[in-house]
Amino acid sequence: MIIVQSSHGKPYSYRVMIVEDEQIIALAMRKMLMNLGCEVCAEAATGEAAVAEAAKGRPDLVFMDIMLEGEMDGVEAAHRITAEYEVPVVFATAFADEDTKSRAMAVSPVAFVAKPLDTRDLSAILEKLPNFKPGREKA
Amino acid sequence: MRLNSIFRINLLSSVLPLLVVLLALGISWTFIEYREFEADTERIRAELMQAQEDMIRQQVDEVVEYLGHMESKTSERVRQTIKSRTEEAVAVAERLYAAYHGRMSDQELQELVREALRDIRFNSGRGYYFATRLDGVEMLFADHPELEGQNLLSAQDSQGRFVVQDMIRIAREQGQGFYEYGWTKPGVEGEDHAKIAYVQYFEPFDWLIGTGEYIEDMELEVQTEALNRIGNIRTGPDGYVFVLNLQGILLSHVDPDLQGDFILTMRDSQGTELFKDIIEAGLQEQGGVVEYLWPKPSTGVETPKMTYSLVFEPWNWIVCAGVFLDDVELSISQMRDRFWAGTRNKLLLAASAAVFAMGVWFLMVRHFSLRLRQGVDTFGDFFRKAVDSNEPVDDESLPFHEFKTMAGYANTMLEDRALAEEALVASEERFRSVVESSPMGMLFYALKQGDLILRGANQSAEDILGVPVLDRIGLSIEQAFPGMAEAEAPGLFREVIRTGEPFYGEQMYYTDEEIQGAYEFHAFRHTPNAVAVMFLDVTERIQAQEQINNSLAEKEVLLKEIHHRVKNNLQIISSLLYLQSEYVRDPNALDLFMESRNRIHAMAMVHEELYRSPDLARVDLKEYLLKLVPKLAGSYSQAQVESQVEAESVKITVEQAVPCGLIVSELVTNAVKHAFTGIENSKVTVRLFQRDDKVFIEVQDNGTGLPPGFDLYTSESLGLQLVVNLTKQLKGELASVGDRGALFTVSFPVQGVG
Missing domain, CATH: 3.30.450.20 (PAS domain)
Incomplete structure (x- = not known):
């Protein structure tokens, strides 16, 4: 088991929520995040659940898959989470159609990362989190 | 403006030029005649003058001749006069001598004769007798009695002639004769008056008896006589x-x-x-x-x-x-009068001839005009009737063969027209049937005083629109289709009429997102002021198209979903491998896991790229490599390797994208894992470009280079074997250069979709 150290030499100790409808992918992410020192405080498979969990758990960061089951997609959920609870979001998808991508950009996410994520992607995101101010939807 | 009739023009054009020509001829003829006359006048004037001159010259010559004659006669007359006077005096003396000889003494007889002659005067008193005895004694000198009894033998005239001696000699030698000398003149001074004398010897007395006459006196007399003659x-x-x-x-x-x-x-x-x-x-x-x-x-x-x-x-x-000379001018003027009279007569004659000729001409032309009019009337009649009937021209009644020919043409034309009319009727019938039976709705509008008036429609128009349009012909478009007032169609149709540009459009009516009706219509200008509108009910076609579009969209969604699903599954596999690797402690085994996961990533990213791509059949290799290469370069923790992608946009199919992705994945992984032992600033560069229809991918590192004797095709490395085999799958070529770092080049022909 490789423990990836943060740049300041300490493990990342953020409370992270994972929104992912593929449970195996969610599990792999949980393992990776835990290896980086984070606490996965909540997991959700749908947008609605994600909003509810975010309200309940108030995580430091949300990893959000865009294509979700149910009425609410990841962008919509991320919009509500950032707007209502000021929680920064990472979209865990590199590619999306242009319409979705522009909607996603309106949320001002911390990053877009291509799935499947690996440890290196995650540590890079966690590295820049302290300086990140979760944005509001512009306009 | 009054229109001219052919016949009037014909008449005018026939008679007017003739008139003008005749007038011109008359004027020019008169002019020429006059000019000749003027020339003649000059000549005649000159001739007359010459004649006059000749006449007066002759008159003068005659007078001068007469004067010459008179002048030459003067001396002869003088001689004649004085000779006869002298002979008369001698006769008197002889008579007296015969009567008184013997009865008187010679003395007394001589005295008698002398006194008888003394007082005789003649030639206006200038003439007198003289008698001289031959011894020179003057016996009688009527003008100078004081000289009688004197001997005048020594008397000389102014020229020195011994006048008396000369006379005595004439009497003695010739008995009688003339003698010329200068002498005194009665009542006039001077002694040198030219005088001529005639003397005759009178034997009984031994005298010469004579008389003389002054020539100048006789001349004056002659001159006076001549002047009297001349004066008369x-x-x-x-x-x-x-x-x-x-x-x-x-x-x-x-x-x-x-x-x-x-x-x-x-x-x-x-x-x-x-x-x-x-x-x-x-x-x-x-x-x-x-x-x-x-x-x-x-x-x-x-x-x-x-x-x-x-x-x-x-x-x-x-x-x-x-x-x-006024006589000359008078003559000329009389000539002129005669000339004008002559000219007037000739002109009158010519004018009468011209009037007669014109009359004849006019009658001929009128006759011709009437016949022409008959022909034209026949044709006029024909054309009037030809408007609505096919009655031919009666060419028998036409006057000129030109008209007959025309009539022939007209009748041919009529026949042709009849045929054409039939053809037209047939054609119209055909086109009417085309319009009437056309499944296409047709409406015809004409622009009249700004209104689009419905001029025609066919049954299909009524059927398609569901409006009794045939009953609304003649109404404006707004009256015919009340709903049209605010629609854009009237404006469009006016625009078509204005510009002549045809218009094509579709109109659709939706009800709750479902198409209720769709019309495809064409509007085009068919006369300068009219527009034809043709339309079809294309509701079914539009609906079918809508269905096709819908099903296409569904298929697209489905395809996206499949790509998404494939990608998701690959991610799940990758996640599973990761989760499995959590339990592996052997670094070599972990590497193998990582390599496998990278290969799965490379494949998954193709699908992600595909489902994102607009056409779902091709991916942009550039975008793909920009995502893939950094991820590969960072996936091994042994070293910090910098990666660089220099790529053109190259679109390839999914069949080629997966092998491509795997080849790049293997080559980059190979470089990151093996090339940089002991190398700092290690860097992998991936280049992508297309030349013609060949795609080139280069993977270069600045590492240690390839080992000596390196052969791609005999390498035992799985990665390189995969590269060789995948290149073969791409029908491409593979090359490697390894002296300064390693450079692998893969090239393959781009494949079309299909």
Whole structure:
């Protein structure tokens, strides 16, 4: 088991929520995040659940898959989470159609990362989190 | 404007030119005649003048000849006179001697004879007798009785001639004879008056008896007689001869007041010193002509006159005869009158001929015009009837063969028209049936005073629109289709009429997102002021198309979903491998896991790229590599390797994208894992470009290079074996260069979709 150290030499100790409808992918992410020192405080498979969990758990960061089951997609959920609870979001998808991508950009996410994520992607995101101010939807 | 009739023009054009030509001919003929006449006049005037001149010259010549004759006769007359006088005196003496001889003494007898002769005077008193005894004693000298009884033998005249001696010699030797000498003259001074004497010997007394005459006296007499004759010469009422001498004294003139006057300095009303000119002209060898003004005897009016004058040298007289030139002008004027009278007659004759010719011509033209009119009327009638019937021209009644030919053409035309009409009817029928039976709705609008008026429609229009349009023909578009008032169609149709640009469009009516009706319509201008609108109910086609579009969209969604699903599954596999690797402690085994996961990533990213891509069949290799290469370069923790992608946009199919992705994945992984042992600033560069239809991918590192004897095809590395095999799958070529770092080049032909 490789423990990836943060740049300041300490493990990342953020409370992270994972929104992912593929449970195996969610599990792999949980393992990776835990290896980086984070606490996965909540997991959700749908947008609605994600909003509810975010309200309940108030995580430091949300990893959000865009294509979700149910009425609410990841962008919509991320919009509500950032707007209502000021929680920064990472979209865990590199590619999306242009319409979705522009909607996603309106949320001002911390990053877009291509799935499947690996440890290196995650540590890079966690590295820049302290300086990140979760944005509001512009306009 | 009044329209001209062919016939009037025909008449005018026939008669007018003739008139004009005749007029021109008349004028030019008159002009030429007049010019000739004028030339003739000049010639005649000159001839007349010449004739006049000749006449007066002849007159003068005659007078001069007469004067010469008179002058030459003077001396002879003198001789004749004095001879007969002398013979008379001798006869008297002989008579007295015969009667008284013996009865008287010779003394007494001689006295008787002397006294008988003493008082006899003749020749205007100038003539007298003289008698001289042959011994020289003067016996009788009637003019100078004091010399009687004296011997005058020594008497001489001014020339020194012994006059008495000479006379005695003539009497003695010849018995009688003439003698010329200079002598005294009764009542006149001087002793040198030319005198001629005739003496005859009278034997009984031994006398010579004679008488003499002064030549100048006789000459004066002759001259007076001549002047009287000349003064009586008349030619016509105003022709006369006058004479003046070189001193300017008028010796003879028709005007008795002027006779004897000194007229040398007289002038006429133009200031000409005419008599000086006359004298000057007269002194020329042949005489000369002078023109001046002089009162005409018959009228007393000063009139131009031409006078010929010639000198008669023996007497130094200038003989003149003149002619008044108004007579010439009068003659010319009379000639002119005769000419005009002649010309007028000729003109009248010509004009009558012309009028007659024109009359004939007019009748001919009128006849021709009437016949022409008949022809034209026939044709007019024909054309009037031809409007609605096919009655042919009756070419038998037409006057000229041109008309007959035209009639032939017209009838042919009529037949052709009949055929054409049939064809037209058939054609119209055909087109009408096309319009009427067309499944396409047709509406015809004409623009009239700004309104689009519905002019026609077919059954299909009614059927398609569901509106009884056929009943609304003649209404404006807004009246025919009340709903149309605010629609854009009227404006469009007006625009089509205005610009002539056809319009094509579709109109659709939706109800709750479902198409209720769709019309495809074409509007085009078919006459400058009318638009035809054709339309089809394309509802079914549009609906079908909508369905196709829908199903296509569904398929697209489905395809996206499949790509998403494939990608998701690959991610799940990757996640599973990761989760499995959590339980592996062997670094070599972990590497193998990582390599496997990278390969799965490479494949998954193709699908992600595909489902994101607009056409779902191709991926942009550039975008793909930009994501893939950094991820690969960072996936191994042994070293920090910098990666760089220099790529053109190259689109390839999914069949080629997966092998491509795997090849790049293997080559980059290979470089990151093996190339940089002990190398700093390690870097992997991936280049992508296309030349023609070949895609080139280069993977270069700045590492240690390839080992000596390196052969791609015999390498035992799985990665390189995969590269070789995948290149083969791409039908591509593979090359490697390894002296400074390693450079792998893969090239393959780009594949079309299919």
